[in-house]
Amino acid sequence: MLHIYCPYCEEYREEEEFHPHGQAHIVRPLAPESLTDEEWSQYLFFRKNPRGLHHEMWVHAAGCRKFFNMTRHTVTYKILETYKMGQQPSITAEDTQ
Amino acid sequence: MSQVNRLELGGRINRHKTLNFTFNNKTYQGFEGDTLASALLANGVDVVGRSFKYSRPRGIITADAQEPNAIFQIGSNDASTIPNPRATQTELYQNLVCNATNGWPNVDFDLMETVGKVGGAAMPPGFYYKTFMFPQSMWMSYEKIIRKGAGLGSSPLQPDPDTYDKMHHHCDVMVVGAGPAGLSAALAAAQAGSRVIIADEQNEMGGSLLCSTQLLDGMSASAWVANTLSELEQNENVTLLPRSTVFGYFDHNFLGINERRSDHIGETDSNGTRQRLHKVRAKQVILATGAHERPLVFGNNDVPGCMLASAISTYINRYAVVPGNTLSLMTTNDNAYKAAIAWHDAGKQVTVIADTRPIPEAGTEGDLVKQAIELGIKVLFGHAIINVKGSKRVKSVEVAPISSNGEKVEGEVVSYTCDTVASSGGWSPVLHLSSHTGSKPVWRDDIQGFVPGKTEQAQLICGGVNGVYSLTQVLNEGMQCGAKASQAATGEPAQEPLADQEPSAALELSAELEPSAGKKLSAEPAPKLKLVEPSSAPVIKEPVEAPAMALFHIPHVKPTSRAPKQFVDYQNDVTAAGIELANREGFESIEHVKRYTALGFGTDQGKLGNINGMAITAKSLGKTIPETGTTIFRPMYTPVTFGALSGSDVKHLFDPARFTAMHSWHLANGAEFEDVGQWKRPWYFPKPGETMQQALQRECLATRNSVGILDASTLGKIDIQGKDAREFLNRIYTNPWSQLAVGKCRYGVMCKEDGMVFDDGVTSCINDNRFLMTTTTGGAPAVLSWLELWHQTEWPELEVYFSTVTDHWSTMTISGPNSRKVLEKLTDADVSNEAFPYMGWIATEVAGVKARIFRISFTGELSFEINVQANHGLHTWEAVMAAGEEFDITPYGTETMHILRAEKGFIIVGQDTDGSVTPQDLDMNWVVGKKKEFNYLGKRSWTREDNQRSDRKQFVGLKPKDKNFVLPEGAQLVFEPNQSIPMTMVGHVTSSYYSACLGHSFALAVVKGGLDRMGQSVFVPLADGTTVEAEICSSVFYDAKGDRQNV
Amino acid sequence: MSNIVNVQSPLYHADFESLASVTKEGGVSLREAKLLGHLNLRGNSDSPEFKNGVEKALGLTLPLTPCTSLQNDDATIMWLSPDEWLIIVEGGQEATVEETLRANITGHFAVSDISGGQTILEISGPDCIKVMQKSTGYDFHLKQFPVGKVIGTAFAKSSTYIRRTSYDSFQLVVRRSFADYFWLWLQQSSKEYGLRITL
Structure with a gap:
């Protein structure tokens, strides 16, 4: 059971209030029609599965209903930061290498 | 005295209270304060079970959670029986009934023993793998025999009569174990002003001190325990949980504790909660779990x-x-x-x-x-x-x-x-809980044991679990740990160290004092705390020990x-x-x-x-x-009953049931109910003596010939407001919304980015900046979240807001040729076809309350969907029923709704689709916008190679050759009935009914290349070995031109 | 056609009127604050025209601090998210208040009348905190959950907004369709303390 800091409610809440939404920072291509099937499939289907730091999108489903991002370690489950939609992570895998 | 091994004096038992108990059908006596194990030993019972493989007689070995042999079936009947508790941890109560779990047929004469003795040499490790896996098909029958012989206990056969629940807690410092280390840690943390919870698995707190003969400051160990507990009990910031096993330590300092509240009193507790599962989120955790002796x-x-x-x-x-x-x-x-x-x-x-x-x-x-x-x-x-x-x-x-x-x-x-x-x-530190969070134990040669290793948790360890065994050191370390944890949790400076001894190495190793965190950690300043003068460690005469x-x-x-x-x-x-x-x-x-x-x-x-x-x-x-290697333990530390894990979430509380405002009417009128998501929806309304099929035929014909009424309140409704609402709809729906006029309604389909249909419904234009979207009943929460997702993450620049109004409106649909006549009796509004045409909506009053009426139809008949504020729902429903009486207005449920819409070929998302169906597969190209400016969700994927295949499964109708045979929903379809198994399957039946209006059975299905196979046959191999034939046809069976809804 | 409109709150079927006369004792008290006006308000709190408009319409400051609420004699505003608030007014006033809000706010905003869609359960009494601890994972220590705070959270197997109105009293904002589940859950959770229904 993770303890998650909601950047909008500005406090820690129990994991059961949240839903995970997979990898963060996946941007919808601006002109889908100009992409090849392969390029489009990269956007649709392919996701990272790192051992280590991962940026994930979550939603505070039972709370403020806001989506936000999280930098989480997939081995230790440690959450290094949560940040609002539109912001960039301040900690990345490169930083920690 | 029958308790042959009981001493005349001493012990922490109440000799004034004798308790009777039965073991393997023989009655014995023990005292209050006994465990089942101590009572059996007092009575000189040697053999308590038979071993797993060799069936050797076994006796009690330990006095704690380690016990491998004294594992019983406890309880006097099929409802209260519990498999496999350890007698060493079971408190004796009056009239306890137990039997040896293993030891079939009985512990003193055991059939399996013969096998064990004769086959002893023939049963090396891997016996089960080596012998019983071949032939593999026999494994199931071997397993039954082994399980019976091995005696893993039996489950209760009757429902559990007891109540269980759960409770959440938050604290600064959670102390696990109330032995000398835990008690002194809790005391120090509490004195430093922390919110403390201390849990211990035994009936009495004190751990090893309860059987220690050492003196602390000249007083007995048990007196020191009593003093310490009394101080903790008086502190309002301290919660003491005896009889509470911390069974799991999870991420981010979350712990599961099973408190046995009445197990020590008797078999069942009809008044209170038998076991309570506490869920604790602690800022700091102190493990003071001690050590287990090794044989x-x-x-x-x-x-x-x-x-x-x-x-x-x-x-x-x-x-x-x-x-x-x-x-x-x-x-x-x-x-x-x-x-x-x-x-x-x-x-x-x-x-x-x-x-x-x-x-x-x-x-x-x-x-x-x-x-x-x-x-x-x-x-x-x-x-x-x-x-x-x-x-x-x-x-x-x-x-x-x-x-x-x-x-x-x-x-x-x-x-x-x-x-x-x-x-x-020697001794093995009880590091199980630390192990649960993924921390790898570390071997220490000096104590010949593993201790908890580096951890991600905000965790401290002290006493036996840290390999510290001398009582003086244990108490000192406990106090240091308590003070340190309190400081880390509350931000208050620790008092001066109480002992002049260095903290041990392992204590530093495992201590990560900063809570793992997001960006803003301390939202509020630490509160001022009232500090109590910390206690000092007692003076103890320690025996000198050789290595x-x-x-x-x-x-x-x-x-x-x-x-x-x-x-x-x-x-x-x-x-x-x-x-x-x-x-x-x-x-x-x-x-x-x-x-x-x-x-x-x-x-x-x-x-x-x-x-x-x-x-x-x-x-x-x-x-x-x-x-x-190392040894990793996983939750649970000791077994936890299913009752405790399920808590109160059982029976009617297992899953919330959602009800509409008209539910009491449905109940009073004999509805059978169907679960749709969490909703209880009327399924059909049988009259006395009617079968389901008879009721459905009556409901269908009444709606087609006169008027029927459906409670449609469960449909999701989303209020969409803002100047960009229209543009947002254009991006979310496959069809265009730019031209939808105020007062008009339109059916729309939503796809996910992979091009597959995800939800559908009618959206109405309230005004230029406001739309009311309806969704499927089951899809409502997902659709709202979907809209928020795209707005919050991709298109925040669009000025639009979404609010759920599903529960605000009660919705009743009146459908059938007489529906207008009913409505006219209830409203002053002009509801003629000219004034109020198909696919429009009006705001008016119905039965004296404000209403919105939508002229949309899911049955193909003239229909009006009346929406009123839900507090007026039942009132309006009853008014409609009264007004419709002269037309024999007939309430119908979801099943009739399904039949009527299927006759019209209208899809139900989630029944006729399964997340792999495009609008093109559904032959619904008419709902796909060709000229929309924005490349809306799903569009790009339709041109993916796989979605262009001509042999995709396509949505069609099926007419069974036998007009009375209703194909089973989910049945697989084949083109060639005489092929050998495994057959090539070409699709499946998605919906199937008997139609009273058509006079024959019919079905909807997805069939490979089905749209080009009109008139051809498919075959349905059934579970009973027979095969039936059906003709592929249009999915619209009734009123193909759509005249009936347009009058 | 009768002119009498039979108005029913979400817990109408539980018949609190009768229960109130038979349940006099208990560590937990429960009351349905029924048939109030509920308005969902959306808007950009950074926009002065929105903030000022709300203030002018309600005579109440828009709470901008997360998880807080403000109230006067006529209305309560609860912060639900950075751009969402719940306004509670006297039953029957919701249409007027909605009109007033629309008249006073310019720019991008949304108001939805959800009065039929939810109800408020008031739970109080010396043992009510224990019932809350059984129902939700939030910390009910006054330090973490002061009077006036509002949180949206999971509640048993449903969800709710909880507002603390005193040390031992809370309001639960409950969706109509889940009201019966809350009623069943609260009966079960308060059984050991005794449940008293008040009007």
Whole structure:
């Protein structure tokens, strides 16, 4: 059971209030029609599965209903930061290498 | 007195309260304060079960959670029975009924024993794998026999009569274990002003102090415990949880605790909560879980009467039970001498102490050793008990000198008569909880045990779990830990260190004091705390102890493989010889050894045997223990009942049931209900004596011929407001919304980015900046979240807001040629076809309350969907029913709705689609916008190669050749009925009904290339072996032109 | 056609009127604050025209601190998210208040009348905190959950907004369709303390 800091409610809440939404920072291509099937499939289907730091999108489903991002370690489950939609992570895998 | 082994005086039992209990149909007496195990020992019961594989008689070995043998079926009837609690942890209550779990048919005469004895040599480790896996098809029947013989207990056959619940807690410092370390840590943390929870699995807090004979500041250990508990109880920031096992330690300092609230009182508790599962989120966790004593591994060390040395001390000091008359002790350390001294002090005879360590130089003996010698007990240094004689009780032991490294017997074997054997191979820290969070244990040579390693949790450890065993040090470390945890949790500076001793290495290793966190950690400043003067550690006279010897496996004159069985894991009958055999067969990693031999796979998770098993593997492979691997424990620490885990979320509270405002009417009018998501929706309304099919036909015909009414309140409704609402709809829906005028409604389909249909519904234009979207009943929460997702993450620049209004509106649909006549009686509004055409909506009053009426149709008939504020829902429904009486208005449920819409070929998302169906597959190209500017969700994927295939499964109608046969929904379809199995399947039936209006059965289906196969046959092979034929046809069966809804 | 409109709150079927007369004792008290006006308000709190408009319409400051609420004699505003608030007014006033809000706010905003869609359960009494601890994972210590705070959270197997109105009293904002589940859950959770229904 993770303890998650909601950047909008500005406090820690129990994991059961949240839903995970997979990898963060996946941007919808601006002109889908100009992409090849392969390029489009990269956007649709392919996701990272790192051992280590991962940026994930979550939603505070039972709370403020806001989506936000999280930098989480997939081995230790440690959450290094949560940040609002539109912001960039301040900690990345490169930083920690 | 029948309690033959009970001492006249002493113990923490209430001799004024005698409790009767039944074990294997025989009645015994014990006292309040007894465990079931201490009561059985008091009564001289030796054999409490039979072993798993060899079916050997087994007795009680321990006095704690490690117990592998005394595992019972407890409870007097099929409702209250519990499989597999440990007698050592079961408090005795009046009229307790229990039976040995393993030991079929009974513990004293056991059929399996014959198998065990004869087949002993033929049942090496891996027996089940090697023998029973072939032929594989027979495994199921083998398993039944093995399970019965192995006796894993039986489940209750009747519903559990008890109540269970859960409770959440938050605290600064969670202390696990209320022994000397835990109590002093809790006290220090509480005195520093922290919110503290302290939990302990036993009925009384105090841990090892409850059976200690040491004096603290000149007072008895139990008096110190009472004083400390009293101070903790008076502190309002402290929660004490006795009888509460911390069974799991999860991420981010989250702990699960099972509190047994009434198990000690009786079988069932009809008034209160029997067990409560506490969920604790702690800023800091202090593990003060102590240590478990390790037995030594020697020949026939499982004969009843063989026990842990510390268990003997506990039974004598805490329960006033001496479990025998003559004791032999084997030990690698000084501490175990306490058992022999207690035995002697109880007036019983100690035959011999075999101390495996070499003869000490004169004057270097530890204090306890000296004391034993002064008491006249025979102590043999450099000796070991290599074998035990006896079957249902120890009769004698064989003692021999051993080499100084403990690997060989070197000299003559002498036999000593005794009925009890105590052994001690040292102590293993109870690091299970630390293990749960993924922390790898670390081996420490100085204490010959694993301790918790580096952790990600905000965790501190103190006392036995940290390899600290002297009471003075334990209490000091507890206090330091408590102060440190409190400081880390509350931000208050710690008081001056209480002891001048350095914190131990492991304490620093595991301590990560900063809570793991997001960006903004402390939203509010730490509150001012009232600090209490911290207590100082008591003065204790500690016995001087000589170093222990690292020894796990006692040698025999014969090699291990030929020596008498030397048990390592009692629950799974794993022997030293078995482990060595596994090593010889190439299993070298301890994880493989465990899986091959089943070491540690019992309900005790190898608490007693794992370290010994690793030591034997290490020795046989010529490695050190840490090189062999480590030992990882997983939740639960001890088994937790399903009742506690489910809590109150059972029966009617298992899943919330959602109701519409008209539910009471549906109930009163005999509706049968169907679960749609969490909603209870009327399924059909049978009249007395009607079958379901008769009711459906009546409801369908009434709607097609006159008027029917449906409670449609469960449809999702989303209020969409903002100047960009229209643009947002254009991006979310596949069809265009730019031209939808105020007062008009339109059907829309949503796809996910992969192009597959995800939801559908009608959206109406309220005004230029406001739309009301409806969704499917089950899809409502997902659709709202979908809209928010795209708005919040991709298109925040669009000025639009979404609010759910599903529950605000009660919705009733009146449908059928007479529906307008009914409506006209209820409203002053002009509802003629001219004034209020199809696919429009109006705001008006119905039955005296404000309403919105939508002229949309899911049945194909003239329909009006009346929406009123839900507090007026039942009022309006009843008014409509009254107005419709002259037209015999007929309430119908979801099943009739399904039939009527299917006759029209209207899809139900989630029934006719499954997440792999595009609008094109549904032959719904008309709902796909061709000229929309924005490349809306799903569009790009339709041109993906796979979605262009001509043999995709497409949505069609099916007419069974047998007009009365209703195809089963989900049935697979084939083109060629005579092919061999496995057949090539070409689709499946998605919806199937008998139509009273059409006079025949019909179905909807997806069929490969189906849209180009009109008129062709498909075949439906059925489960009974027969095959039926159906013709592929249009999915629209009724009123193809759509005239009826347009009048 | 009768002019009498039979108005039913979400817990109408539980018949609190009768229960109130038979349940006099208990560590937990429960009351349905029924048939109030509920308005969902959306808007950009950075926009002065929105903030000022709300203030002018309600005579109440828009709470901008997360998880807080403000109230006067006529209305309560609860912060639900950075751009969402719940306004509670006297039953029957919701349409007027909605009109007033629309008249006073310019720019991008949304108001939805959800009065039929939810109800408020008031739970109080010496043992009510224990019932709350059984129902939700939030910390009910006053330090973490002061009077006036509002949180959206999971409640048993449903969800709710909880507002603390005193040390031992809370309001639960409950969706109509889940009201019966809350009623069943609260009966079960308060059984050991005794449940008293008040009007």
